[in-house]
Amino acid sequence: MAYRVCFVCSGNICRSPTAEAVFRRRLAEAGLAGEVEVDSAGLGDWHVGEDVDDRSAAALRARGYPAWTHAAKQFRPADFEDRDLVVALDAGHERALRAMAETAADRAKIRMLRSYDPAAADDADGLDVPDPYYGGERGFEHVLDLVEAACAGLLAEVEAELWIHPNG
Numbered sequence: 716m717a718y719r720v721c722f723v724c725s726g727n728i729c730r731s732p733t734a735e736a737v738f739r740r741r742l743a744e745a746g747l748a749g750e751v752e753v754d755s756a757g758l759g760d761w762h763v764g765e766d767v768d769d770r771s772a773a774a775l776r777a778r779g780y781p782a783w784t785h786a787a788k789q790f791r792p793a794d795f796e797d798r799d800l801v802v803a804l805d806a807g808h809e810r811a812l813r814a815m816a817e818t819a820a821d822r823a824k825i826r827m828l829r830s831y832d833p834a835a836a837d838d839a840d841g842l843d844v845p846d847p848y849y850g851g852e853r854g855f856e857h858v859l860d861l862v863e864a865a866c867a868g869l870l871a872e873v874e875a876e877l878w879i880h881p882n883g
Contacts (some may be wrong), residue, residue, distance in 0.1 A: 717752045718877060719797060720869075721813060722828065724804040727757030728768045729806055729855070730844050734828060734862045737779045741870045750877055757792035758811050760787075763787055768848070774855040795821035802828045802869070804817035805843040827859060831868030 720738065724731035735755040742748045757763075765787045766772075772782065774803050795801065801824045803809035809827055816822040829835040831844040842860050846852030 717750060719752045720800045720802060721790070721794065721798045722753075722755040722802045722804065723758065723790050723808050724755070724758055725846065726759050726791050727755055727789070727850075728737070728762045728765055729771045729848055730846065730858055730862070731755035731757065732767045732785050732787075732856075733771050733775060733858055734804065734844075734866065735757075735857070736783070737862045737866045738869065740780060741866050742873075745870060745874065747870075747874070747877070749794060752875060754792065756788050758790060758808060760789045763789055767770065768855075770847070770852055770855045771858075773846065773852070774859045777856075777858070778859065792817055792821075793861075794817035795824060797836075798824060800873070801825050804828055805846070828865045828869065830865075831872060832861070832865040834864060835861075860876050867870075 722734040724732040732755050735753050736754050742753065743750050767785045776782065795816060801812060803812055803825060808824060811823055812825045816825065827842040837840055844858055845854070847858050850874060
């Protein structure tokens with residue numbers, strides 16, 4: 716059984732699909748694509764079924780990430796059961812996920828993405844990946860910078876988890 720990671724943001728069209736794309740690439744580069752399932756979701760339902768925001772897609776393409784078929788979906792309490800790790804993109808998402816979690820086991824699965832980036836402690840944004848939706852293109856590039864930095868540490872943790880529990 717594969718290890719399962721879900722990235723969660725507000726609407727599942729900017730930050731969480733960016734994290735999904737970056738982490739998929741990291742897994743492929745590490746030879747772990749078949750060992751880990753990755754998806755993303757939003758807390759709200761206002762973008763359900765929509766593709767990745769064009770500005771997020773452009774930032775990803777500019778750095779060589781391949782396009783993929785994406786349909787935004789909403790994270791529900793039952794989704795904790797099917798995930799080993801639920802990764803929040805900002806503190807508001809983390810609070811909402813913790814409120815949604817019905818058990819201690821569900822709450823133990825929740826982490827902040829930037830908690831995997833040692834440089835985050837010195838950043839004005841703290842552990843948040845700021846929402847670029849209402850800003851310009853630079854905001855989407857900044858999100859990608861933060862996500863790429865954090866995904867390196869996330870990969871190390873997932874690799875360790877796979878090594879400790881090789882068959883789930």
